Amino acid sequence: MKKSRILGIAVGATLAMGLSASAFATDGYQLIGIGQYAVGMAGAVVAAPDDPLSAAMSNPAGLALMTPQAAFSAEIFNPVRKTNLGFGEIGSHSNVYGVPAIGWVAPAFAKNWVFGGGVYGTSGLGVNYLQNLGPAGYAQAYSSITFMQMAPSVAWKANDRLSVGASLNIAAEQGSFQQTFSQNAPVVVGVGPNGPITQMMPQQGGLNLATPSWAYGVGATLGVLYKVNHMVTLGATYKSPILFTPMTWQAGLQNQVSPATGNGVIGAPGQYSGHLNYPQQIALGLAIRPIRQWLVSIEGQWINWHNTMNNFTIFGPWTAYQGGAAVGGLSSIALPMHWSNQWVANFGTQYDVNNWLQVRAGYTWGSNPISNNTIASNLIFPAIVQNAITFGATQKLGMGWKLTEAYMHEFSNTNTGPAGSSPFGGPMPASATMYENSYGIQVGYDF
Template structure:
């Protein structure tokens, strides 16, 4: 079994503090953008309720009033990991998540809208002392493992109501991402003796397309469908003086061996996956909305292997097998109009875990492993077109467990000197959104 320290670091970079994610996360993707979507558990492809639909299903722009909305959210993930030397917690756990959406008719049956959203954090920050037994092998007495990936997406969109049943729309997804990560062993004062260090943030730009369809079967039933193409990004680039990649521990020689890199430019691509969402919205009575949705997210094509190119000794690339699987997501949301000016809603999200247990060690810095979440929300109309929306989300704790961090440590696990790796994640978010109907 081959487990690399570098794989652990890079998997952390895959955190889209970016996107990605905040709210109950499926992989590193948001379950809902803005507080209406959060309160509905993300089940909005067939139930557009505010201009954030430009991001989830642009066809929905043709079925809502002209309006604008701004959302501000506090995202609070609690994370812990065991690198083999005892469980530790991450030192960062509060992030801000803004989003903005608008919709306005432009004539000829067309509606122009757009959405902007961003998340930050969702990386991790672990610092741990190395037991004396392994200090010489790992070239130091301290482990630092951190990552930060931020992503911001702007999605200008056009929608058209073809007839009283069918609406169509498309959005251009323009993305910006910034990534940094490191995995180093060293003395507590200077972590420079060995390890992988890409801690200076690098920026990249990407583009993709979202296509949406909305079909009203009758006043009670609506169907929704969206397809998001892969979002392709320019390379992330880092200028580094040297790199050391400890690939595995040899129990016979007592040495760590692996790849080393010379001074120069290192680069990698971090694209965003294609996905499909299908939704059904039903109004049993005019005041009551029930919406369900299914999603398929193609993580395997973007995060099965993560390759870093650069002036490695003897090769020009190192591929990291993070082995993410495709994810299947179920969203449920319901809304009830208590009065004409007051709505309440609740939701539930289930997403299959894209991170295999066998690859826990390669994904410690970015767990992305929660599978179940509940949400609650409400909207109050304040008069003169203004409205206020609030939402709360809780993702239940989930833990994955795998083998040793480094190859060759299985005997040490069995002897009790080190432990198998594990990762745990719980999430909460609190948000408020102000909207105005024109």
């Protein structure tokens, strides 16, 4: 069993996150939108924010165009994941998560200035796998990461055409993961004249950082809206990386030595830590109203996953082994993830049926940041879905109240590794399959 494969599959668990930068795997592991208006528009709201949630999250400049209001959203997120560690396909036992969010906007300290923002919390996208390795034993994989973000924002309406805004992204994440195995395997018990002497013995090992750990981070979002004329609006947003303090775990023995070769690393009982930052991204949008009642919004995004998800480094009391013998201490090990940067295209449309009803629909596509060649290192975090459709509606109930609903379906996608990619030497290649549904409702009130 190769060390890189054991470690690669283990670290995937640390990355199962719910996000506004979110841990749910839609665009990588980012939700396509926060709030049910944004979901119904398939995330295409950079040039067309319509409520405090879509503005604070996607383009804070939109807050400058809004009357004082508040919104609360509750979403049920249903990602279905399956994996094959080389011994047959299995499913995760955790498939339902809650995504709450609240946003607001109010007048600020001067004319044409507003203050707003939002707080977004998710339960996180984790997995819970138990894989039978046949007579050799079994592997257990568990992961859970919670992500929460607060985004206090200010916006300024410079004139009838131009608005600008900024958000301070204050975030917290909690992570825990475990990928352990128990199997009968040949173990190096000595060295003879013809090389290592092996004997079949029960072995246990893997990476076990199951105690939840909190980390805290900060970043910023800058946004601009420009109204070209009564039909066309342009929008742009830059989100800086969110830089987190390290997650730390007090953990026991971490055995990553191959029983067949005696090569790998062992971590002594003690403290382990690792950073999981969130990537910078750029979004450009175009909103068009062919007629007053009809809105069409198009958006393109670039997400810099490669800078944060190329490797995950775990610091701790590691010792390297060669042929069953210790060869030196290590302060850290780098677990390869090898994510690519992602391009995302969002399309959304809305039609005002009458004075109290709006209907909307959308489509989003994102390039897959995980390739077939690297899926074996990402099986516990299969952020591989690419195509989604969405539907939504808003009813204006009177006296300032409005109700918004949305549904999203992300179509199934499968990544299959090359022959021999099973992390436990199974006869089948490693693979991951994922599809998603979400159902949400949002209550808004105009003051």
